[in-house]
Amino acid sequence: MADLLLRNIRPYAGAPTDMLLQAGRIARIGKGLTAPEGVAVEDGRGDIVLPGLVEAHTHLDKSLWGLPWYVNEVGPKLLDKIDNERMNKRALGIDPYRQSARQSIQSSLMGSTHIRSHVDVDTEHGMWGIEGVMRTRDEYRDIVDIEIVAFPQSGLLRRPGTLELMDEAMKLGAEVVGGLDPCTIDRDPKGHLDAVFALCQRYGKPLDIHLHEPGEVGAFSMDMIIERTRALGMQGKVTISHAFCLGTPDPALIDPLIAGLAELDIAIMTTGPASRPAPPVKKLLEAGIRVCSGSDGIRDTWGPYGNADMLERAMFIGLRNNFRRDDELRLGLDVCTCQGARVMEVAGYGIDEGFIADLVLVPGETVAEAIVTRSPRRRVIKRGKIVARDGVSIRTAP
Amino acid sequence: MADLLLRNIRPYAGAPTDMLLQAGRIARIGKGLTAPEGVAVEDGRGDIVLPGLVEAHTHLDKSLWGLPWYVNEVGPKLLDKIDNERMNKRALGIDPYRQSARQSIQSSLMGSTHIRSHVDVDTEHGMWGIEGVMRTRDEYRDIVDIEIVAFPQSGLLRRPGTLELMDEAMKLGAEVVGGLDPCTIDRDPKGHLDAVFALCQRYGKPLDIHLHEPGEVGAFSMDMIIERTRALGMQGKVTISHAFCLGTPDPALIDPLIAGLAELDIAIMTTGPASRPAPPVKKLLEAGIRVCSGSDGIRDTWGPYGNADMLERAMFIGLRNNFRRDDELRLGLDVCTCQGARVMEVAGYGIDEGFIADLVLVPGETVAEAIVTRSPRRRVIKRGKIVARDGVSIRTAP
Numbered sequence: 001m002a003d004l005l006l007r008n009i010r011p012y013a014g015a016p017t018d019m020l021l022q023a024g025r026i027a028r029i030g031k032g033l034t035a036p037e038g039v040a041v042e043d044g045r046g047d048i049v050l051p052g053l054v055e056a057h058t059h060l061d062k063s064l065w066g067l068p069w070y071v072n073e074v075g076p077k078l079l080d081k082i083d084n085e086r087m088n089k090r091a092l093g094i095d096p097y098r099q100s101a102r103q104s105i106q107s108s109l110m111g112s113t114h115i116r117s118h119v120d121v122d123t124e125h126g127m128w129g130i131e132g133v134m135r136t137r138d139e140y141r142d143i144v145d146i147e148i149v150a151f152p153q154s155g156l157l158r159r160p161g162t163l164e165l166m167d168e169a170m171k172l173g174a175e176v177v178g179g180l181d182p183c184t185i186d187r188d189p190k191g192h193l194d195a196v197f198a199l200c201q202r203y204g205k206p207l208d209i210h211l212h213e214p215g216e217v218g219a220f221s222m223d224m225i226i227e228r229t230r231a232l233g234m235q236g237k238v239t240i241s242h243a244f245c246l247g248t249p250d251p252a253l254i255d256p257l258i259a260g261l262a263e264l265d266i267a268i269m270t271t272g273p274a275s276r277p278a279p280p281v282k283k284l285l286e287a288g289i290r291v292c293s294g295s296d297g298i299r300d301t302w303g304p305y306g307n308a309d310m311l312e313r314a315m316f317i318g319l320r321n322n323f324r325r326d327d328e329l330r331l332g333l334d335v336c337t338c339q340g341a342r343v344m345e346v347a348g349y350g351i352d353e354g355f356i357a358d359l360v361l362v363p364g365e366t367v368a369e370a371i372v373t374r375s376p377r378r379r380v381i382k383r384g385k386i387v388a389r390d391g392v393s394i395r396t397a398p
Numbered sequence: 399m400a401d402l403l404l405r406n407i408r409p410y411a412g413a414p415t416d417m418l419l420q421a422g423r424i425a426r427i428g429k430g431l432t433a434p435e436g437v438a439v440e441d442g443r444g445d446i447v448l449p450g451l452v453e454a455h456t457h458l459d460k461s462l463w464g465l466p467w468y469v470n471e472v473g474p475k476l477l478d479k480i481d482n483e484r485m486n487k488r489a490l491g492i493d494p495y496r497q498s499a500r501q502s503i504q505s506s507l508m509g510s511t512h513i514r515s516h517v518d519v520d521t522e523h524g525m526w527g528i529e530g531v532m533r534t535r536d537e538y539r540d541i542v543d544i545e546i547v548a549f550p551q552s553g554l555l556r557r558p559g560t561l562e563l564m565d566e567a568m569k570l571g572a573e574v575v576g577g578l579d580p581c582t583i584d585r586d587p588k589g590h591l592d593a594v595f596a597l598c599q600r601y602g603k604p605l606d607i608h609l610h611e612p613g614e615v616g617a618f619s620m621d622m623i624i625e626r627t628r629a630l631g632m633q634g635k636v637t638i639s640h641a642f643c644l645g646t647p648d649p650a651l652i653d654p655l656i657a658g659l660a661e662l663d664i665a666i667m668t669t670g671p672a673s674r675p676a677p678p679v680k681k682l683l684e685a686g687i688r689v690c691s692g693s694d695g696i697r698d699t700w701g702p703y704g705n706a707d708m709l710e711r712a713m714f715i716g717l718r719n720n721f722r723r724d725d726e727l728r729l730g731l732d733v734c735t736c737q738g739a740r741v742m743e744v745a746g747y748g749i750d751e752g753f754i755a756d757l758v759l760v761p762g763e764t765v766a767e768a769i770v771t772r773s774p775r776r777r778v779i780k781r782g783k784i785v786a787r788d789g790v791s792i793r794t795a796p
Contacts, residue, residue, distance in 0.1 A: 069763040072723045274672035275720035303722040304770045305713070315703070322673035324701040325470045365467040372702045 003027075004357075004384055005035040009044030011351045013366050016046060021357040024383035029353055042386065044361055047378050048370055050333065051350050052113025052358030053310035054340025057208075057241055057269045057294025060100035060117040060136065060146070061129040064299050066397065067093055072304060078185075078212075082154055085301045086124050092301070096132025100146075102397040103298060104136055107308040108143040109388050111360035111377045115144055116208070116294070116344055118151035118178050121169050123161045130169045143380075143387040143395055147344055149208050151178035156195055157186045163195055170203045179209035182224070183217050189224055197228045200237070206345075208239040208269070214277055218245025219253050226260040234264075239292070239343055241269040246284075247277025262287045267343040271296050272313065272320035272332075281321045282331060285339075292340040293317055310336045311362070312374045329368040357384035401425075402782055403433040404759075407442030409749045411764045414444055419755040422781035427751055440784065442759055445776050446768055448731065449748050450511025450756030451708035452738025455606075455639055455667045455692025458498035458515040458534065458544070459527040462697050464795065465491055470702060476583075476610070480552055483699045484522050490699070494530025498544075500795040501696060502534055505706040506541040507786050509758035509775045513542055514606070514692070514742055516549035516576050519567050521559045528567045541785040541793055545742055547606050549576035554593055555584045561593055568601045577607035580622070581615050587622055595626045598635070604743075606637040606667070612675055616643025617651050624658040632662075637690070637741055639667040644682075645675025660685045665741040669694050670711065670718035670730075679719045680729060683737075690738040691715055708734045709760070710772045727766040755782035 006019040011029070018033040019026060035041050062085065064070050070092065074084045100117070107115055119129045130150060137146040150169035156162050156179065170177065177199045182192035200207050213221050222245060229238045240261075246254050246268065261268065267290040270279045284291050293313050298306030314332035323329050341349035348355045362375035369375070380388035387394050404417040409427070416431040417424060433439050460483065462468050468490065472482045498515070505513055517527040528548065535544040548567035554560050554577065568575065575597045580590035598605050611619050620643060627636045638659075644652050644666065659666065665688040668677045682689050691711050696704030712730035721727050739747030746753045760773035767773070778786035785792050 069767050071764065072766075073725075074723065272672070274670070274714070274717040299770070304724075304727065304766050305717065307771070316672070319672040319703065325472065326702075327471075329702065366469065368470075368702050369467050372697070373705070 002385060003036065003039045004386070005033060005039050005041045006044050006049070007041060008046055009049040009361060010046060011049050013048045013364065013370070019049070021381070021384035024357055026351070026353055026355050026357050042379065047361040048364050048367065049351065050360050050362065050367070050370070051337040051341070052360055052380070052382065053111045053336055054292065054344065055107055055112040055115040055294050055308065055310055056292035056340040056343055057271065057296055058103070058115060058117050059119070059297045059300065060103050060115065060133050061096035061119045062089070062094055062297060062300045063099045063103045064092070064094065064301070065099060065102045065106060070301060072301070074301065081302050086122055086154055088301065089125065096129040097135045098398045100133045100136040101140060103308060104140050104144050104146065105393050105395055105397045108380060108382070109377065109391055109393050110307070110309040110311070111380050112308065112310050113144055113358035113380070113382050114147070114341060114344055114346060116147045116149060116176070118149040118208070118210070119174070120153040121150050121162065121165050122152070122154040123159055123165065126165060127168060127172060130172055130174060134173055140395060142385070143382050143393065147176060148174045149176040149178040150174035152180055155180065155185045157188050157191050166199060170199060170205065175205060177203070177205050177207050179207065181210060181213050182221050184213050189221055193224055193228055197232060200234065201232060206237040206239070207234070208241055210241050212242050212244055214244045215248050216253070218243070219248070219257060222257050223260070226257070226264060226266065229264045229266055236265040238264070239267040239269055243268050243270065243279045244277045246279035258284065258287050258289070261289050265290070267292060269294060269343070270317070272317035274316070274320060278320050281317060281335060282328065285331060290339055290342045291335050292343040293335050309374060311371060314371045315374065318371065326366065326368040329371050333367060333371060358382055400783060401434065401437045402784070403431060403437050403439045404442050404447070405439060406444055407447040407759060408444060409447050411446045411762065411768070417447070419779070419782035422755055424749065424751055424753050424755050427749070440777065445759040445761050446765065447749065448758050448760065448765070448768070449735040449739070450758055450778070450780065451509045451734055452690065452742065453505055453510040453513040453692050453706065453708055454690035454738040454741055455669070455694055456501070456513060456515050457517070457695045457698065458501050458513065458531050459494035459517045460487070460492055460695060460698045461497045461501045462490070462492065462699070463497060463500045463504060468699060470699070472699065479700050484520055484552055486699065487523065494527040495533045496796045498531045498534040499538060501706060502538050502542050502544065503791050503793055503795045506778060506780070507775065507789055507791050508705070508707040508709070509778050510706065510708050511542055511756035511778070511780050512545070512739060512742055512744060514545045514547060514574070516547040516606070516608070517572070518551040519548050519560065519563050520550070520552040521557055521563065524563060525566060525570060528570055528572060532571055538793060540783070541780050541791065545574060546572045547574040547576040548572035550578055553578065553583045555586050555589050564597060568597060568603065573603060575601070575603050575605050577605065579608060579611050580619050582611050587619055591622055591626055595630060598632065599630060604635040604637070605632070606639055608639050610640050610642055612642045613646050614651070616641070617646070617655060620655050621658070624655070624662060624664065627662045627664055634663040636662070637665040637667055641666050641668065641677045642675045644677035656682065656685050656687070659687050663688070665690060667692060667741070668715070670715035672718060676718050679715055679733060680726070683729060688737055688740045689733050690741040691733050707772060709769060712769045713772065716769065724764065724766040727769050731765060731769060756780055
């Protein structure tokens with residue numbers, strides 16, 4: 001692994017300094033460092049240096065990135081979208097390997113160094129998605145770390161055979177067990193949650209469950225997740241994604257849930273959605289809860305939005321949470337960097353000596369400015385190596 | 399006024415065609431047009447052509463654009479923000495002429511051809527804002543049309559002397575009367591509304607009133623606005639900006655208001671705010687109500703967001719209203735173009751022979767793609783003249 005000396009960079013837009021990257025780690029930070037013999041030197045030109053961005057919730061297997069424009073005429077219900085996608089995936093050419101590789105490169109160009117991807121497991125396509133994204137995970141390891149969540153997108157119990165496929169996905173090497181709306185999709189919260197927690201227990205893996213259910217029904221499902229996390233000793237091993245129910249403006253409903261999440265170190269993922277109730281990021285962070293974020297689906301049959309830019313996502317979190325002060329905007333960035341790493345159990349993440357050398361360089365005066373302008377990514381660094389310069393990756397997409 | 403032949407452009411991403419612009423209007427649209435003698439030809443390279451974007455709600459006089467980064471440490475209340483701004487405006491160097499000129503050029507670069515700007519009128523700064531933005535309006539008329547709303551940002555009745563200044567602003571040449579939260583800021587809804595409607599009557603000008611008041615109190619104020627619009631025969635002459643109360647999820651509250659707005663042709667302005675209740679755009683359009691949009695404040699002491707990009711604003715409206723289908727995204731674009739022109743009473747706006755030649759060219763396969771990628775503005779055309787090419791304006795900022 002080649003070493004690198006970064007000169008004239010500003011950690012979090014602070015005073016200019018230098019940084020020596022050795023063996024994939026930040027070896028030293030300080031002004032006027034000299035490059036050891038044979039170590040390349042990169043002039044940071046006074047750019048801001050931030051921890052590599054963390055894309056903690058996306059769907060690498062289903063993006064239409066690089067394919068002809070998909071004209072969306074899908075019906076309004078959740079099941080319309082689920083069925084439309086499953087039934088048209090092959091005809092549209094959504095090959096999970098190729099598409100996940102394309103999105104991963106886009107993600108890396110935008111400064112992400114870690115990705116957690118939910119990957120569909122269903123009776124129509126079996127292991128197609130898991131195998132495709134595993135191949136991308138292995139082939140593109142030099143530019144980004146990918147963690148795979150086996151995700152029963154079409155339902156777990158309502159489509160017999162899916163649970164067995166989830167088991168197979170975990171055997172194949174998925175790193176996280178997924179789940180989905182135990183009340184409103186599977187219509188059997190006890191059955192669904194018992195099944196996914198059992199998979200976690202069998203494989204010793206964490207859980208990341210989609211919970212779109214709003215209001216009281218979402219609160220009910222969340223409470224059942226909290227209950228099982230406690231009973232099974234899975235503290236620190238559970239993430240609840242979306243968690244719209246936490247956006248209910250009723251402290252009597254959500255404060256007990258927040259207390260439970262904090263007690264059991266259950267993490268929350270929010271995209272900062274504009275059209276749905278959203279978890280209150282500042283309140284969760286103040287309660288000591290790990291909060292991460294992600295792009296969710298990027299240009300897929302569900303919707304056309306998304307560009308894999310987690311700096312823009314920090315802006316969306318700011319807009320959604322009415323963050324206006326510079327210190328508030330910084331919270332959004334933390335969610336999209338170090339907090340995400342904590343959720344993905346990446347130790348030693350951030351800007352400090354000894355930490356992983358996953359970094360991104362952006363021009364700008366302040367961190368808040370970099371966020372709201374979605375400052376261009378000048379350099380993206382993965383394990384001490386420059387993997388993208390000015391929007392050009394060292395890897396090409398299939 | 400020089401004429402221009404645009405070749406190989408695709409109106410709304412349709413089939414490629416040509417377009418002859420003469421005397422500031424779209425003279426002809428058709429394949430294989432020949433340029434009359436002496437008329438310049440511009441190759442559109444297959445770009446999408448859209449109507450010029452319409453920035454129907456911003457605050458040109460208060461942007462910090464081009465100034466050093468303002469570290470926002472302002473308190474959480476609305477009055478904190480109002481007082482902070484009024485008191486620090488001069489010290490921060492927010493000269494209304496210079497700053498409005500800077501933002502207007504940025505707006506033009508992003509494809510906007512019309513701007514409605516609210517401009518502060520208060521006892522601290524008098525006509526400073528109005529005179530500054532009037533100067534910009536006059537000096538930059540070649541690239542963008544600016545309409546000025548006299549805006550009592552600090553309150554109308556609660557600060558004696560403001561009403562007289564509003565009167566002075568209208569005399570000076572403001573085109574629209576502004577107002578602000580008659581209950582929660584002035585705490586005298588009858589007094590406030592009677593005063594602003596009287597100004598409209600005295601000067602024969604339309605009204606555009608900020609109404610942030612949510613829920614029942616906003617509905618009450620809106621009802622009083624509807625009542626006065628009817629009584630004074632001001633159909634088609636009133637805009638309500640923000641109108642958060644219309645985001646209340648209670649048809650019993652909002653349906654009667656929507657009926658009143660439709661009956662009296664009262665327009666609604668929404669930014670598609672992620673953190674506040676928002677007017678339901680599709681429902682309003684279906685009721686025949688004119689709906690426009692705007693950036694609101696851009697990088698000011700209120701908050702750091704904004705880049706004057708009304709194509710991005712169309713995306714924000716889509717995200718806020720959960721628009722996913724291509725036909726829904728197009729609604730967002732219409733709000734940011736032709737609907738905005740209707741609110742500003744610009745006749746003959748859109749892409750058709752005889753209409754004003756205010757246009758923007760963007761690359762892309764479909765309109766939805768142009769919106770979600772916020773496609774670069776290749777050419778911006780104002781009254782038939784190219785005023786920006788690839789992000790470079792024909793004008794420079796002071």
